[in-house]
Amino acid sequence: MRTVLDARTSSAYGSRSRGGVHSVLDVETALAAADTAAHLRDRLADGEKISGPAARRAITAAASTPRFEGRIVPRTFAKKAAKFLARDGVVLYDNPDAFLICAFKHENALCDPEPDATAPRQYACQTDCGNTVRTDRHARDMRERADEIDQLAAAAPERIARRLRRNADSLRVAADAHDATAQSAEDLA
Template identity: 80%
Template structure:
């Protein structure tokens, strides 16, 4: 959430999910207003905001935090109401706590955590000093979970959760971020994508150095990419890195994308892709990966993963009804056949250079 969206949350914004008739699992959803780029028909900004069309999905710690705040304010009141949280003077407060007050409380919370951790002998659980200064509310939104971005379709999940319309991984045809353009969430996602691709190239290089063989129609391109892609060593990512990330991703044919669900690496070349990427896209639709694609690369590790997954599917098939079990066993056989094809065609990296 943006800081203003957090400040606009009210008691009751996250009701307990209602059970479904079929017993399916449900999630806590937070419903509130958003304020950025909200305008009337004449283009005038609406300061009261409007209801956010897509709710936020809340994990358990967030739900617990909301429940605590709901015990501190009346029903329907702002969760961070200044009237109930500004203790210095109870009179004359309206609306939510201001950003400066919330930033100050975050810093005080860090001090409290460190004091408690030290007194309990838990030095490894202290909050280290941040080299970039105070931890303000505006910084939380840009602290993306790297493991989400690295899953197939992960950038889509981030786009949805962050309220943006970049559901095509690389299309910049949607309206902006503030205009939702490159300078907003797109550049952040470019950085995450570029770092993930660099990690993929580094892992491939390490596997080949350890003696693993490689197969697939894009094997030769992948070997070259792994040899030339810079290894990310955990340095601080400056603001200008976003431009470098976009340029890095635009190198058609030599950027490597890991796809753990398909047990392969995609050496993405737009004209070869069977996942039907948008015109001008520089990343594959990893959630739409197709067999037989000319961008496919596999290592011995992928072949082992394919066989492990086939064994898991066979166990599931043994406890499934007849027709479903038959389809599952056929799927397992296809995975083993793919692994066998790798073993037959795989070559060492030296043979491909």
Template identity: 45%
Template sequence: MHMRPGTGTLKLTTFRRRIDAFVHWANTEADRCGLTGETIPPDPLGNIGTARFRRSLAWHIARRPNGLVALAIQYGHLRTAISGAYASRGRGGIHELIDIETVRAVADTVADVHDDLQAGRGVSGPAARRAIKASATAPRFAGTVITATTAKRLLVNEDAIIYDNPHALLLCHYKRGTALCHRDGVKDAPSLDHCVPGCGNIVRTDRHAIQLRERANALDRAASHVPQPVGTRLRANADRLRAHADTHDRTRITLPEDAP
């Protein structure tokens, strides 16, 4: 039986047509729902190509709620010692874009910590003092052009990198030697989907304390509508979250008043 070359794979022309169809569908849905700010603008350089699509995909993964958790699960292995060869087979450089957008998202997190501290808010946790020191890198991040080479260099700089984990309501100032999220050896990036209470890399902010209590209240409300065994577990989780918030309030540290 004769097989056409390339069967089973998407050619660039087909991929571009599908991207155009997706843009048309997305804009139609945005108009239908009255969300004009969500439409995809025309590309001044022509039709949206695969390069812009990959970068948009990486940007949105990194900045969605739990986006870095998704990166850790789906793309984390691309930054390990396995090498980039695996990524180059069919991913077309997406691993480099993921590194770039991860660093940009991390830079946003560091900037948020910096702004919170400057506003008099506090941080707590085993890595709180390290996070305060790392927040001083925020101005340096702001002036850095992030390329694939820059991203790789920054991702291995444990002193400057702080990962956000909104699912666990904490920050991770990752340090390989003290990380508890890896059971199969030391890695270059945290497994944000396996955060372990008591890890030496944990940092919490005043915002996290507020969110912990909000989530605890939501669990208490849910507990009143489920059978007793499930309700008991939900209330226990709520108590645990409030305990984390109380610990933050007792141990939080702030910048000295004369700090620059």
């Protein structure tokens, strides 16, 4: 929804800037970010390894982000959510389509966020960004997706099959890079 209702395109006609639906998006985004931090904290506690330029920042963020326990969200939570999202560098955004977590820090972002943005543009995620973090689960998911793409390539015309195989190969290279550089949370602390 944040992509569709980007503040640049939806803050004019029929909207009141960051009020209305955008405050609801802030609440949902803050809850999703808290879930991402909690899941990362749990996976690291289970021994999963982490890699990427923002790995240390992600470990710190995961340790300091409160867990949402399913309480009722009051109207006043929208302001708290906006304040939570404004914590530059310590809010984690899961991007399963890019097989990574973004430890969003505005100055490092390659997704070209607006000057006052508090969240990355997940549809414009760049894998070589300084905010990226990968876990062992991301590497496994990349390999599974590469296998699926290889199956598609087997049934595709040759020119398309070559592109698909290149895509699958790049996913495997990224997964191998994670395996080569991944460390436990204790090693990074």
